[in-house]
Amino acid sequence: MPELPEVETIARGLQVPLVGRTFTGATVAWPRTIAPQSPDEFSRGIAGRRVRSIGRRGKYIVITLDQGYLLVHLMMTGRLKVAPSDQPLERYTHTVLGLDNGCQLRFRDVRKFGRLYLVEELSTITSKLGPEPLAIQLEEFEELLARRSGRLKSLLLNQGFLAGMGNIYADESLFQAGLHPQRTADTLTAVERERWYGAIQAVLTRAIRMRGTTLRDGGYVDAQGEAGDFQSQLAVYGRTGEPCRRCATPVQRLVLGGRSSHFCPQCQT
DNA sequence: CGTGGGACCTGAACGC
Protein backbone atom coordinates (compact mmCIF):
# COMPACT_ATOMS: atom_id res chain seq x y z
CA MET A 1 0.00 0.00 0.00
CA PRO A 2 2.28 2.70 1.10
CA GLU A 3 4.56 4.63 -1.18
CA LEU A 4 7.14 7.25 -0.26
CA PRO A 5 4.74 9.83 1.27
CA GLU A 6 2.93 7.23 3.36
CA VAL A 7 6.15 5.59 4.55
CA GLU A 8 7.59 9.01 5.41
CA THR A 9 4.45 9.84 7.43
CA ILE A 10 4.55 6.55 9.31
CA ALA A 11 8.27 6.91 10.06
CA ARG A 12 7.76 10.41 11.49
CA GLY A 13 4.90 9.14 13.63
CA LEU A 14 7.06 6.43 15.15
CA GLN A 15 9.78 8.78 16.35
CA VAL A 16 8.20 9.94 19.59
CA PRO A 17 7.05 6.50 20.79
CA LEU A 18 10.24 4.67 19.75
CA VAL A 19 13.39 6.81 19.86
CA GLY A 20 15.33 6.09 23.04
CA ARG A 21 13.40 2.89 23.77
CA THR A 22 15.08 -0.51 24.02
CA PHE A 23 13.60 -3.66 22.51
CA THR A 24 13.16 -6.59 24.89
CA GLY A 25 12.48 -9.33 22.32
CA ALA A 26 10.03 -10.47 19.68
CA THR A 27 7.12 -12.84 19.20
CA VAL A 28 6.62 -14.02 15.65
CA ALA A 29 3.36 -15.62 14.54
CA TRP A 30 4.17 -15.77 10.80
CA PRO A 31 7.88 -16.55 10.41
CA ARG A 32 7.99 -15.44 6.79
CA THR A 33 7.72 -11.83 7.95
CA ILE A 34 11.24 -12.08 9.38
CA ALA A 35 12.78 -14.71 7.09
CA PRO A 36 15.50 -15.79 6.50
CA GLN A 37 16.12 -15.63 10.26
CA SER A 38 14.25 -17.95 12.59
CA PRO A 39 11.95 -16.36 15.19
CA ASP A 40 14.47 -17.29 17.89
CA GLU A 41 17.40 -15.70 16.09
CA PHE A 42 15.35 -12.61 15.38
CA SER A 43 14.18 -12.25 18.97
CA ARG A 44 17.67 -12.74 20.39
CA GLY A 45 19.07 -10.32 17.83
CA ILE A 46 16.65 -7.51 18.64
CA ALA A 47 16.68 -7.94 22.44
CA GLY A 48 18.70 -5.23 24.16
CA ARG A 49 18.95 -3.02 21.07
CA ARG A 50 18.17 0.64 21.65
CA VAL A 51 16.49 2.86 19.05
CA ARG A 52 18.70 5.75 17.99
CA SER A 53 16.61 7.26 15.21
CA ILE A 54 13.91 6.54 12.66
CA GLY A 55 14.01 7.43 9.01
CA ARG A 56 13.10 6.23 5.54
CA ARG A 57 14.93 5.00 2.48
CA GLY A 58 12.71 4.43 -0.54
CA LYS A 59 9.72 2.52 0.79
CA TYR A 60 11.66 1.10 3.74
CA ILE A 61 11.21 2.39 7.27
CA VAL A 62 14.71 2.48 8.73
CA ILE A 63 15.04 2.08 12.49
CA THR A 64 18.64 2.78 13.42
CA LEU A 65 19.70 0.82 16.50
CA ASP A 66 22.72 1.26 18.75
CA GLN A 67 24.01 -1.74 16.81
CA GLY A 68 22.61 -2.54 13.38
CA TYR A 69 19.29 -1.65 11.80
CA LEU A 70 15.70 -2.82 11.76
CA LEU A 71 14.13 -2.19 8.35
CA VAL A 72 10.45 -2.62 7.64
CA HIS A 73 8.84 -2.91 4.22
CA LEU A 74 5.05 -2.69 4.45
CA MET A 75 4.40 -3.85 0.89
CA MET A 76 0.66 -3.58 0.12
CA THR A 77 -1.15 -3.85 3.44
CA GLY A 78 1.42 -3.72 6.24
CA ARG A 79 0.86 -1.48 9.27
CA LEU A 80 2.93 -0.51 12.29
CA LYS A 81 1.72 0.83 15.59
CA VAL A 82 2.91 1.15 19.17
CA ALA A 83 0.42 -0.05 21.77
CA PRO A 84 0.40 -0.95 25.47
CA SER A 85 1.16 -4.65 26.01
CA ASP A 86 -2.15 -5.25 27.78
CA GLN A 87 -4.20 -4.11 24.81
CA PRO A 88 -5.59 -7.10 22.85
CA LEU A 89 -3.83 -7.94 19.59
CA GLU A 90 -5.72 -7.13 16.44
CA ARG A 91 -6.26 -9.77 13.76
CA TYR A 92 -3.37 -10.26 11.27
CA THR A 93 -0.73 -9.20 13.80
CA HIS A 94 2.23 -11.29 12.68
CA THR A 95 5.12 -9.90 14.71
CA VAL A 96 5.24 -8.14 18.08
CA LEU A 97 8.38 -6.44 19.39
CA GLY A 98 8.52 -5.81 23.14
CA LEU A 99 9.68 -2.41 24.45
CA ASP A 100 11.22 -1.49 27.80
CA ASN A 101 8.31 0.78 28.78
CA GLY A 102 5.49 -1.76 28.75
CA CYS A 103 4.50 -1.06 25.17
CA GLN A 104 4.95 -3.05 21.98
CA LEU A 105 5.75 -2.27 18.38
CA ARG A 106 3.18 -4.30 16.44
CA PHE A 107 3.31 -5.33 12.81
CA ARG A 108 0.01 -6.23 11.13
CA ASP A 109 -0.45 -7.25 7.51
CA VAL A 110 -3.56 -8.75 5.96
CA ARG A 111 -1.80 -9.99 2.85
CA LYS A 112 1.38 -11.12 4.63
CA PHE A 113 3.71 -9.61 2.01
CA GLY A 114 5.44 -7.15 4.34
CA ARG A 115 8.84 -7.95 5.85
CA LEU A 116 11.07 -7.00 8.78
CA TYR A 117 14.83 -7.13 8.28
CA LEU A 118 17.29 -7.09 11.15
CA VAL A 119 20.69 -6.36 9.65
CA GLU A 120 24.15 -5.17 10.66
CA GLU A 121 24.69 -3.09 7.53
CA LEU A 122 22.12 -0.84 5.88
CA SER A 123 23.55 -1.60 2.45
CA THR A 124 22.47 -5.23 2.77
CA ILE A 125 19.00 -4.03 1.86
CA THR A 126 19.40 -0.60 0.29
CA SER A 127 22.31 -1.14 -2.11
CA LYS A 128 19.95 -1.91 -5.03
CA LEU A 129 17.89 1.26 -4.58
CA GLY A 130 18.16 4.28 -6.82
CA PRO A 131 18.45 7.81 -5.43
CA GLU A 132 15.82 9.53 -3.31
CA PRO A 133 13.52 11.49 -5.64
CA LEU A 134 13.33 14.43 -3.22
CA ALA A 135 17.09 14.65 -2.70
CA ILE A 136 18.15 14.37 -6.32
CA GLN A 137 19.18 17.40 -8.40
CA LEU A 138 17.98 17.96 -11.96
CA GLU A 139 21.46 17.28 -13.30
CA GLU A 140 21.61 13.89 -11.59
CA PHE A 141 18.12 13.06 -12.81
CA GLU A 142 19.22 13.78 -16.38
CA GLU A 143 22.21 11.47 -15.99
CA LEU A 144 19.97 8.75 -14.65
CA LEU A 145 17.62 9.11 -17.62
CA ALA A 146 20.40 9.12 -20.17
CA ARG A 147 21.14 5.49 -19.39
CA ARG A 148 17.51 4.36 -19.76
CA SER A 149 15.31 3.42 -22.66
CA GLY A 150 12.14 1.98 -21.08
CA ARG A 151 8.65 3.36 -20.69
CA LEU A 152 8.27 6.21 -18.25
CA LYS A 153 5.72 4.36 -16.13
CA SER A 154 7.93 1.28 -15.82
CA LEU A 155 10.91 3.45 -14.91
CA LEU A 156 9.02 5.11 -12.07
CA LEU A 157 8.02 1.76 -10.62
CA ASN A 158 11.60 0.50 -10.85
CA GLN A 159 13.13 1.13 -7.41
CA GLY A 160 16.60 0.94 -8.90
CA PHE A 161 15.83 4.04 -10.97
CA LEU A 162 14.32 6.17 -8.19
CA ALA A 163 13.44 4.80 -4.76
CA GLY A 164 9.98 5.31 -3.33
CA MET A 165 7.57 5.92 -6.20
CA GLY A 166 4.62 3.52 -6.51
CA ASN A 167 1.57 3.19 -8.71
CA ILE A 168 -0.34 6.21 -7.37
CA TYR A 169 2.44 8.80 -7.47
CA ALA A 170 3.86 7.43 -10.71
CA ASP A 171 0.54 8.08 -12.45
CA GLU A 172 0.04 11.43 -10.72
CA SER A 173 3.50 12.74 -11.59
CA LEU A 174 3.11 11.74 -15.24
CA PHE A 175 -0.21 13.57 -15.40
CA GLN A 176 1.30 16.63 -13.74
CA ALA A 177 4.12 16.57 -16.29
CA GLY A 178 1.77 16.01 -19.24
CA LEU A 179 3.62 12.85 -20.24
CA HIS A 180 2.05 9.63 -21.51
CA PRO A 181 2.94 6.54 -19.43
CA GLN A 182 4.03 4.65 -22.54
CA ARG A 183 6.52 7.26 -23.71
CA THR A 184 10.07 5.99 -23.58
CA ALA A 185 12.87 7.82 -21.80
CA ASP A 186 14.93 8.25 -24.98
CA THR A 187 12.17 10.32 -26.66
CA LEU A 188 12.04 13.06 -24.02
CA THR A 189 13.15 16.58 -24.86
CA ALA A 190 15.15 18.62 -22.35
CA VAL A 191 12.03 20.63 -21.53
CA GLU A 192 10.04 17.45 -20.91
CA ARG A 193 12.72 15.97 -18.66
CA GLU A 194 12.77 19.09 -16.55
CA ARG A 195 8.98 19.20 -16.39
CA TRP A 196 8.92 15.57 -15.28
CA TYR A 197 11.54 16.19 -12.61
CA GLY A 198 9.56 19.13 -11.27
CA ALA A 199 6.30 17.16 -11.30
CA ILE A 200 7.78 14.25 -9.34
CA GLN A 201 9.07 16.58 -6.64
CA ALA A 202 5.88 18.64 -6.50
CA VAL A 203 3.56 15.63 -6.23
CA LEU A 204 5.63 13.91 -3.55
CA THR A 205 6.09 17.08 -1.52
CA ARG A 206 2.38 17.86 -1.56
CA ALA A 207 1.47 14.26 -0.69
CA ILE A 208 3.84 14.26 2.30
CA ARG A 209 2.37 17.54 3.50
CA MET A 210 -1.09 15.91 3.33
CA ARG A 211 0.18 12.79 5.10
CA GLY A 212 -0.37 10.39 2.22
CA THR A 213 -3.28 8.81 0.39
CA THR A 214 -5.97 6.66 2.00
CA LEU A 215 -8.03 5.11 -0.78
CA ARG A 216 -10.64 3.17 1.13
CA ASP A 217 -11.50 2.10 4.65
CA GLY A 218 -9.00 -0.34 6.08
CA GLY A 219 -6.30 0.91 3.73
CA TYR A 220 -3.32 3.01 4.68
CA VAL A 221 -3.23 4.70 8.06
CA ASP A 222 -0.27 6.33 9.80
CA ALA A 223 1.39 5.12 13.02
CA GLN A 224 -1.37 6.78 15.05
CA GLY A 225 -4.12 5.13 12.99
CA GLU A 226 -5.02 8.33 11.12
CA ALA A 227 -5.93 8.32 7.43
CA GLY A 228 -4.13 10.56 4.93
CA ASP A 229 -5.69 13.45 3.02
CA PHE A 230 -4.13 13.32 -0.43
CA GLN A 231 -6.89 11.17 -2.00
CA SER A 232 -8.94 14.32 -2.63
CA GLN A 233 -6.09 15.66 -4.78
CA LEU A 234 -5.73 12.69 -7.13
CA ALA A 235 -5.97 13.78 -10.75
CA VAL A 236 -5.99 10.40 -12.50
CA TYR A 237 -5.26 7.48 -10.17
CA GLY A 238 -8.44 5.43 -9.65
CA ARG A 239 -10.48 7.87 -11.76
CA THR A 240 -11.01 5.70 -14.86
CA GLY A 241 -13.93 7.06 -16.89
CA GLU A 242 -14.22 10.22 -14.81
CA PRO A 243 -13.54 13.60 -16.42
CA CYS A 244 -9.99 14.93 -16.42
CA ARG A 245 -9.80 17.83 -13.97
CA ARG A 246 -8.04 19.94 -16.61
CA CYS A 247 -9.88 19.18 -19.87
CA ALA A 248 -12.84 16.95 -18.92
CA THR A 249 -11.78 14.13 -21.27
CA PRO A 250 -12.55 10.77 -19.58
CA VAL A 251 -9.52 9.35 -17.77
CA GLN A 252 -8.31 6.12 -19.36
CA ARG A 253 -6.86 2.97 -17.84
CA LEU A 254 -4.20 0.84 -19.47
CA VAL A 255 -2.26 -2.17 -18.20
CA LEU A 256 1.53 -1.84 -18.36
CA GLY A 257 3.79 -4.46 -16.88
CA GLY A 258 0.86 -5.99 -15.09
CA ARG A 259 -0.04 -2.76 -13.29
CA SER A 260 -2.84 -0.39 -14.21
CA SER A 261 -1.93 3.05 -15.45
CA HIS A 262 -4.37 5.94 -15.31
CA PHE A 263 -3.92 8.90 -17.62
CA CYS A 264 -5.66 11.61 -19.60
CA PRO A 265 -5.35 10.85 -23.33
CA GLN A 266 -5.73 14.56 -24.10
CA CYS A 267 -3.34 16.14 -21.60
CA GLN A 268 -0.64 13.45 -21.64
CA THR A 269 1.35 12.91 -24.83
C1' DC B 1 18.55 -4.21 -20.49
C1' DG B 2 13.42 -4.39 -20.91
C1' DT B 3 9.02 -6.77 -20.66
C1' DG B 4 5.42 -10.15 -19.56
C1' DG B 5 3.69 -13.68 -16.54
C1' DG B 6 3.37 -16.13 -12.27
C1' DA B 7 4.02 -16.43 -7.30
C1' DC B 8 3.24 -14.71 -2.80
C1' DC B 9 -1.69 -13.67 0.31
C1' DT B 10 -6.39 -12.08 1.70
C1' DG B 11 -10.52 -9.44 1.30
C1' DA B 12 -13.65 -6.28 -1.07
C1' DA B 13 -16.42 -5.24 -4.90
C1' DC B 14 -19.00 -6.60 -8.66
C1' DG B 15 -21.67 -9.57 -12.09
C1' DC B 16 -25.00 -13.11 -12.64
Next chain:
DNA sequence: TGCGTTCAGGTCCCAC
Protein backbone atom coordinates in the same frame (compact mmCIF):
# COMPACT_ATOMS: atom_id res chain seq x y z
C1' DT C 1 -28.20 -15.11 -0.88
C1' DG C 2 -24.43 -17.38 -2.97
C1' DC C 3 -20.68 -18.20 -6.09
C1' DG C 4 -17.19 -17.03 -9.37
C1' DT C 5 -14.17 -13.41 -11.16
C1' DT C 6 -11.33 -9.45 -10.89
C1' DC C 7 -8.74 -6.20 -8.61
C1' DA C 8 -5.60 -4.12 -5.01
C1' DG C 9 -0.92 1.08 -2.62
C1' DG C 10 4.72 -4.24 -4.09
C1' DT C 11 8.55 -7.06 -5.24
C1' DC C 12 11.01 -11.15 -6.77
C1' DC C 13 12.07 -14.75 -10.08
C1' DC C 14 12.02 -16.73 -14.53
C1' DA C 15 11.75 -16.96 -19.62
C1' DC C 16 12.27 -14.56 -23.93
